[in-house]
Amino acid sequence: MTIIFSQSFRYVSRQILSTTALCVLALSLIFVLGNLFKQIFELLVDRDLPVTSVLQFIVYIFPYSLIFTIPWSFLTGVLLVFGRMSKDNEILALRMSGLSMLQIGKPVFIISILLCVLSFYINTTIAPKGKAAMKMTLYNMAIEDPLALIIPDKVITTFPNYRIYSANRIGNKLIGLELVELNDDKYPIRYLKSEEAIIEYNEIDDQLMLVLGNAEGIIKNNKNPKDLTNLVPGLSADETTIPLDLSTFRNNPKKFKPSLLETTELYNRLNEDSALSEKKSNEIKTEIQKRNSFAVACFAFGLLAIPLGISKQRKDSHGGFVLSLAVACVYFLGIILADNMKDQIIAQYLMWLPTVAITLLGMILFIRLNRK
Incomplete structure (x- = not known):
């Protein structure tokens, strides 16, 4: 046997x-x-x-x-x-x-x-x-190539609290750009529209800067974004700059994700971070x-x-x-x-x-x- x-x-x-x-x-x-x-x-x-x-x-x-x-x-x-x-x-x-x-x-x-x-x-x-x-x-x-993150004819949800749409891209310019800003509860509080926009990298603040030319928009009441009667329409500016957070692309020590750290590092965080x-x-x-x-x-x-x-x-x-x-x-x-x-x-x-x-x-x- x-x-x-x-x-x-x-x-x-x-x-x-x-x-x-x-x-x-x-x-x-x-x-x-x-x-x-x-x-x-x-x-x-x-x-x-x-x-x-x-x-x-x-x-x-x-x-x-x-x-x-x-x-x-x-x-x-x-x-x-x-x-x-x-x-x-x-x-x-x-x-x-x-x-x-x-x-x-x-x-x-x-x-x-x-x-x-x-x-x-x-x-x-x-x-x-x-x-x-x-x-x-x-x-x-x-x-290295900020424009690569904005795909034409698609709503971009990569950046926290922003929804970005661009109809087209010619060279280094985004054509027909629309942007919706959300609050922490994911309710829209601002809408901006621009015929032309560009993206630049701010090395000092480690942010992407979305520069909108001839922007128009609507702002809601941030305290009560559900209130559609309290709108501020018709806002316009020759140039508007929106900072885009890159924390979703990097390991931010202040906003770390446990899934990105080894288990030994997680135990160290529990024991040492008061x-x-x-x-x-x-x-x-x-x-x-x-x-x-x-x-x-x-x-x-x-x-x-x-x-x-x-x-x-x-x-x-x-x-x-x-x-x-x-x-x-x-x-x-x-x-x-x-x-x-x-x-x-x-x-x-x-x-x-x-x-x-x-x-x-x-x-x-x-x-x-x-x-x-």
Whole structure:
């Protein structure tokens, strides 16, 4: 039986590793291309973005994609392998030879633990570095070629509290520009229209300056922007300058985002920054627990995938992928819902709810399967 166990261990391990690797490549490619198109596709088409910049984005985005694709790919791989083995009666043959489900599933548990270690390192160190580097690349693009950020015939929402639209661009000038300024509650408080505008970079203040020529506009009551009866129409000026904040493109120490910092840096912020608000402190703790929860997801998914793959006896690969998609969607939906409450103290505990729930469900189903 020792020989049978050794052979089955190598066979199952080889099948799971190869299937998981293929899934990681496929899903990561989709994820990277999706983010690439979202971030810089229009810049690539409209501004002849260098190939080196595109490659930089791919290098920075890829580690971040692994946060999601490694657990999902492992789930898919185990479902497909055990579903096929069940359909071909290979599981039955191994059970008849005296192996328990715990022995048959041992490769899954070992591989899942190794993937948990890898995922933990990616989540806590590599992915935040890549995300921060991608943000800095966008910042460098913004100061080197500010016009590249304003795509003609599209509403630009990149800059905080501003919505910008330009009908066309000729040379270094924006034609038919319209601008809406929003308050902190995202209500419009000012509307400006200009036949012609340019963008300049102010190195001293580290801001982009949008210079509108012959601007006309309407101003609302800032205290009550919903009051449409209190408008100041007909405002005009030969030249109006609007400063555009670049904080969305760079790491601002005063407005840092926890997702851009390594976990060790987040712990340092919690321990050393006495001026940290309770809201920001909760955001940091939530981000830390989200990374830890993601890292353990591989074990939870592997434990659940074994009984699901065997019990369903998938007839083809599509069924296993659809099932993995359903499980992954439920899991990531739970993470997203918890992340929406990241400034609340309960969010850091809710981050573990999907992982714990899937682990418990997997344990129950696996124990039942092992008793059969």
